[in-house]
Amino acid sequence: MDGEPFEGGKAENHSLELGSGQFIPGFEEKMVGLKADDEKDVELTFPEEYHAEDLAGKPAVFKVKVHEVKRKELPELDDEFAKDVDEEVESLEALRTKKKDELQHNLEHEKEHHYNDTVVEKAAENATVDIPDAMIKAETDRMMQEMEQRFQSQGISMDMYYQMAGTDAEGMKEQFKPEAEKRVRMNLVLEAIANAEELEASDERVEEELDKMAEMYQRDKEEIRQLLAMQGGVDSLKNDLRIQTAVQFLVDESVTVEAKEDKEA
Secondary structure, rough: OOOOOOOOOOOOOOOOOOOOOOOOOOOOHOOOOOOOOOOOEEEEEEEOOOOOOOOOOOEEEEEEEOOOOOOOOOOOOHHHHHHHOOOOOHHHHHHHHHHHHHHHHHHHHHHHHHHHHHHHHHHHHOOOOOHHHHHHHHHHHHHHHHHHHHHHHOOOOHHHHHHHHHOHHHHHHHHHHHHHHHHHHHHHHHHHHHHHOOOOOOOHHHHHHHHHHHHHHHOOHHHHHHHHHHHHHHHHHHHHHHHHHHHHHHHHHHHHHHHHHHHHH
16 A cells, blocks of 8 residues: 555465455456466555554555466266265265255254253343453453464464454454353353252263264274363363253253143133
């Protein structure tokens, strides 16, 4: 800008999918028609509402070099494609049936999960809870960390994301804060319920979870157990399951109340 580089304006070997809307308006349109090894100066103006006030509404020149151009080619949908996708099926029709069943199962699971969340949220809203600012900050930081790890796995730097999202680290923390407070409130309520009802995760439930983890990570169950023990994760696992037990307790109680109300009506 004005012949000088600006913070967050440089990215090397970055993959850009046309139509993704990753950069400021107008940038992707300027990429159309470019070939490998092409270089181009892209002149654009930052949006007036851009998050960085020193850039908002100002013109800038992006020096672009194209290293390679890729085209998405969709495979032919036939039985061979189905076998490549899932070795357990023998035909495209079998794959479609399996995916349909999986989708139905996922939808039912998501519906149940949403209902459980709603029950816990209602309980948390009606509870009087003192929430330390430190707990909200810790949860906000954890959410920021999760987001950063997610984008790093996709090859996207945080500076690049902030440019795309029109915000910065502090702005993102402010966006996360209400959700972080809600999560902390819900967790405190569930902890209180677990304590009041003396709920614990049974040994059987712990073993079931270890079985799931072993299957997910394709590791031996005892190896998973040892890894958790070395990292102090066994107690954390038991507490997570204890909280899940508290969630189920709340859900069961809500179902009982609803059934009673329907009967009285």
